[in-house]
Amino acid sequence: MDELLLSKVRLGVVAELLNFDWVAFSELVRALDVSNGNLGAHMTKLVDAGYVEEVKSFVNRRPLTRFRLTARGRAAFAAHVSQLQALLKEAT
């Protein structure tokens, strides 16, 4: 199983990004109901692993950080969900 996606927050981030081209950091904080610091730490791990791409910009002098899922992240998510489903099937 993909250890990186065993975290509920990181799995949630990948699921949130699945249908989107780009999602802002603030949107992920709101959607997942986590603190900025907590999400920031999880995002660093996802970016470092190459699952998520990060782009920083400024809008009206305010920083805007946006994320998108990479092909690697998408494949990892699909494999992880399959494994979770298999685990559940085995258990029942």
Place this chain on the structure above:
Amino acid sequence: MKQSNLGPDVPGRLPLDAAHAHDHLEMVDRILSEWQPRLCSGGEYFVVWGVASAYMTVLLHLVGRGLLPAAALWSGPIVLAASTIFSIVRSRAARRVAARTSLIEREFFNVLWVTLGLAFIVNVAANRIFAGLAGAAIWSVAQAIVLLYIGMHGNRRAQIAGLLVIVSLVVANFAQPGAAAYVLAAGMLAGYAGFGLSELLARD
């Protein structure tokens, strides 16, 4: 199992047990089911291009019939260029500040640019092949494709607007030669620009 120094939230729970797997899958299901695909984030594009294409149709018709001097044709490229510049500037600005941009929205913009781009080329670069009302009819077909594409993703207003454009195309085909251009232009205004207006009103 894949070894990594990136630990899970709950140490000592590797691999996940069935209860946690169920919990995680439920969360994924909830996130994915909450997603409401929404196309057409910019009603203003439809208003601008609906009006521009209707203007071009009527302009070419009036010049062709000698009701306006040939010099009036110069306003056509100016209107098209202004619409293009508006669309590029507006979409760049919108993309820069968007908190979320869905994949389906990106697909929609691709369809929009390809269809309208082709219609633009037909009207500007291939105007001798598509002479008379043929260029305007191709605008209508392109607009109907865009509207019905949006309609396919559940937008009722787009379905109705797409049908309106198609109906105008058919009616124009059987209308008096002098009235056909006005029918096509009316379809562009009511269907394409009208849809844009309804989207803007719904958004605000």
